[in-house]
Amino acid sequence: MVASINKKQRLGAFGEEVISTFLIARGDEILERNWRIREGEIDIVSLGKDGIFHCVEVKTRSSLAFGHPFEAINHIKALRMQRLALAWLATHGCLGCEFTIDVAAVLIAQDGSHSIEYRAAIL
Numbered sequence: 854m855v856a857s858i859n860k861k862q863r864l865g866a867f868g869e870e871v872i873s874t875f876l877i878a879r880g881d882e883i884l885e886r887n888w889r890i891r892e893g894e895i896d897i898v899s900l901g902k903d904g905i906f907h908c909v910e911v912k913t914r915s916s917l918a919f920g921h922p923f924e925a926i927n928h929i930k931a932l933r934m935q936r937l938a939l940a941w942l943a944t945h946g947c948l949g950c951e952f953t954i955d956v957a958a959v960l961i962a963q964d965g966s967h968s969i970e971y972r973a974a975i976l
Contacts, residue, residue: 893937910954
């Protein structure tokens, strides 16, 4: 039986697809999507054309009623993202490699259009 995908999951998947397309357009190679371990998940891992690994947290919203998507990244979430990035690097034999933890916000307007905000290196 295929599990149904709820609105929140569809919204998140749309945002991750938009950001993956954005990263590819800037020359990154997408290495992983939705990489999970017990502690959490990295939405996207990419390798930039500069040789830097980017661990990207994507936040997608259909309105600002509950605040800007970046407001969902508090200090605890940022530390978890750092631990996840280090776990990904260790798992893939890349400890010591240069990496950033990036956040991306996708805002979807009522007419279906969307905008992107991207911030790199939130260490």
